[in-house]
Every structure is written in C-alpha cells, then in structure tokens.
Amino acid sequence: MANEDRGAFIWYELMTDDPASARAFYKAVVGWDIDPGGNAMPTGTTYRMIGRSDGGHAGGVLEIGEDMKADGAKPVWLGYVHHPDVDAAVEAFTAAGGAIHLPAMDMPGVGRIAMVSDAQGATLYLMTPTPPPGDPDATSDVFDYALPQRFRWNELWTTDPEAATAHYTGVFGWKQENSMPMGEMGDYRFIERDGGMIGAIAQAQPGGEGSRWQYFAGVDDIDRACEAVTEHGGTLLGEPQQIPGGEYSVYAHDPSGATIGLVGPRR
Known part of the structure; x- marks a missing residue:
C-alpha cells in the first residue's frame, strides 16, 4: 500500500475468549466464515482469518488467553488504520495525551504496527502494511461503504x-x-x-x-x-x-x- 493510503481502515480484528461461539455467531449474522483452527501465536493462543463469501477477507480473530485476561483484555472489535510512518503517528498520539498499549514493532510479512489510545481512551491499531509478494500496489478491500460482508x-x-x-x-x-x-x-x-x-x-x-x-x-x-x-x-x-x-x-x-x-x- 502506498503512502497515499494514509488514513484508510485496512483491517479489523475481533479479540474474543470464545472463537468457536464467534464463528457460529458471525456466520449466521453476517455470512462470514471464520477459520475453525487458526494459526498458533507466540502468546499460546490462536489467530483466525475471517473469510467472505467472495473469497476475500474481512479481518481476523485474536483469541484472548489467560495472560491477556489477567492484563485486562476483554472481547472487543479493533480497527487498523494505515499510516506510512507508524512511529511518527505513535508520537502524535502520545503528544496529544494518548497512551501506547503495544509499542511499534515489525511483524515479518505483515508490516509495522502499534496499538494506541487517544487522549479520551478510544483504542485502535496503527499500521504500515507489507504488500504481498509481487503486488507492491495492493490495497485493502475490507472497508466498503455499500457492500455486505465488508x-x-x-x-x-x-x-x-x-x-x-x-x-x-x-x-x-x-x-x-x-x-x-x-x-x-x-x-x-x-x-x-x-x-x-x-x-x-x-x-x-x-x-x-x-x-x-x-x-x-x-x-x-x-x-x-x-x-x-x-x-x-x-x-x-x-x-x-x-x-x-x-x-x-x-x-x-x-x-x-x-x-x-x-x-x-x-x-
């Protein structure tokens, strides 16, 4: 994604302690197909992709583990917003009175991300995504003003x-x-x-x-x-x-x- 994609919502993530119930619920309500198994995370939990019926993705599901619960994590939807300079955006949030929940870090094959909250306490992710191999101009289609399952x-x-x-x-x-x-x-x-x-x-x-x-x-x-x-x-x-x-x-x-x-x- 190019720098002109700054400010786009490019991913959505459900944090939940019950991925199985979420899978059944969102399939029936929205039509999404959440991966039943998911990928293992370093935290000992799983990450599952949310599939649309057209073959695209709507986001992901992060399983909340016991350690995360102990740190106060609760079921919630979070959005990822594109910024070409995650570190500068983090500084802007903290300068305005916000807080850092996940310091800026590189995730191989995914991009550079950080989780922040604004001065009033609303939380979201900042992200500079890594384009897929062979497609440097790829853009996200998880948001659309008019379409179902987006x-x-x-x-x-x-x-x-x-x-x-x-x-x-x-x-x-x-x-x-x-x-x-x-x-x-x-x-x-x-x-x-x-x-x-x-x-x-x-x-x-x-x-x-x-x-x-x-x-x-x-x-x-x-x-x-x-x-x-x-x-x-x-x-x-x-x-x-x-x-x-x-x-x-x-x-x-x-x-x-x-x-x-x-x-x-x-x-």
Whole structure:
C-alpha cells in the first residue's frame, strides 16, 4: 500500500475468549466464515482469518488467553488504520495525551504496527502494511461503504468531540466538514477520506461504554440478521433504526460481549 493510503481502515480484528461461539455467531449474522483452527501465536493462543463469501477477507480473530485476561483484555472489535510512518503517528498520539498499549514493532510479512489510545481512551491499531509478494500496489478491500460482508462504517464515540476531531484529522488527514444535529447528544460529525464518507465522530453518552471506536458490518437483510443475533447467543441493543439513504442500523453484543454494529436493507 502506498503512502497515499494514509488514513484508510485496512483491517479489523475481533479479540474474543470464545472463537468457536464467534464463528457460529458471525456466520449466521453476517455470512462470514471464520477459520475453525487458526494459526498458533507466540502468546499460546490462536489467530483466525475471517473469510467472505467472495473469497476475500474481512479481518481476523485474536483469541484472548489467560495472560491477556489477567492484563485486562476483554472481547472487543479493533480497527487498523494505515499510516506510512507508524512511529511518527505513535508520537502524535502520545503528544496529544494518548497512551501506547503495544509499542511499534515489525511483524515479518505483515508490516509495522502499534496499538494506541487517544487522549479520551478510544483504542485502535496503527499500521504500515507489507504488500504481498509481487503486488507492491495492493490495497485493502475490507472497508466498503455499500457492500455486505465488508465493514461499512467507523464510528468514534468520545468524551471530547472537538479535541478528537482535531487530533484525527491531523494525524490521518481526514476531512470533517458536514454534520447532523442530534439534539441534546450534539452533532454527529461525518468524517471523510479521499472524497468519501468513512464514518463519524460523536459525543459519548453518560452511562454508555465511554470513548471507543465502533464498527458496522454490512448485512444483506437487517431483520434476518437481527433474528440471527438472538438465535446464536447475542443481544440486540435496541431496534433497527432507519438511517439516511433508507437502510437500517442496529448495535448488538456478540456471545462474548463484543459490540458490533450492523447495517443493511430491510427486505
């Protein structure tokens, strides 16, 4: 991936302590096929790829081991954002009051990565990926604004939207020009990259999950997906709500408690 890919969401990762339940859940809800075995990790756990029905990938599943639990790891979805200089991006996060959870490191055949949180506590990965052999201009297709089985929206809920907007637009080169008023919740600020909308920044609500990134997976039928959530050990967090453009979205917890957003049409 070239430097002009700065600011692209290029991978998504589910951290979970129950990969088997996650496999059944996300197959039924989204249509993904999670590797049943996975690759062994140095931590003693596994990493499994998430396959789409078209043969591509949607991300990966990192199994949470006992040592990780002891360090406070909990089931969660995390996004990877491309930056051509991971070390400089890490410095930008810490200079703005953020924290480092995984120092910048090289992973052979994968790229240079780091895990950081912003000053308000929202966590994500920074990454300069290593292109596949023979394809130096390869780009990620895990995010697409319109397609099912891709991630379609990246939402930041934060205790300080003004500071977060300034920080992320500065580090990743995103644009923030348009917004949607949400009454007492403040503005829902749309973020754009390369001329397209990739998500939004909004005020975290009292009693909610605090500052965090929230990701939405595309489904073929929102009602079918909602039924599958409850049938496979998940919990719906409300009813599907119509969004601009006519489709519907809803939040859910998977069987381990990781929050996932779903978006798609009502058939």
